[in-house]
Amino acid sequence: MDIKKIALFAAGTLFGSAGFKLLSSNDAKKVYTQTTAAVLRMKDSTMETVSKVQEQAGDILADAKAINEARAVEAEAAVIEDAAEETTEETAE
Numbered sequence: 001m002d003i004k005k006i007a008l009f010a011a012g013t014l015f016g017s018a019g020f021k022l023l024s025s026n027d028a029k030k031v032y033t034q035t036t037a038a039v040l041r042m043k044d045s046t047m048e049t050v051s052k053v054q055e056q057a058g059d060i061l062a063d064a065k066a067i068n069e070a071r072a073v074e075a076e077a078a079v080i081e082d083a084a085e086e087t088t089e090e091t092a093e
């Protein structure tokens with residue numbers, strides 16, 4: 001039993017050491033570098049998209065405010081017109 005545990009421990013240590021060497025190799029460094037570069041490109045692309053969406057949201061908000069202001073002016077003009085018609089009708093009677 002003890003020999004089996006010692007053999008498993010030795011095998012684990014050997015594979016662990018090999019894993020550390022593999023993770024710190026030049027090939028692994030190239031993979032890390034390429035992956036990091038891809039992540040940075042994705043970040044830049046995402047930030048460009050966010051900026052475009054923010055700009056469009058600002059334009060949409062400005063247009064919506066202009067529409068509401070125009071409607072308010074039209075509604076005010078309609079109220080004034082109705083009041084003028086009522087005054088005309090009252091004076092005609």
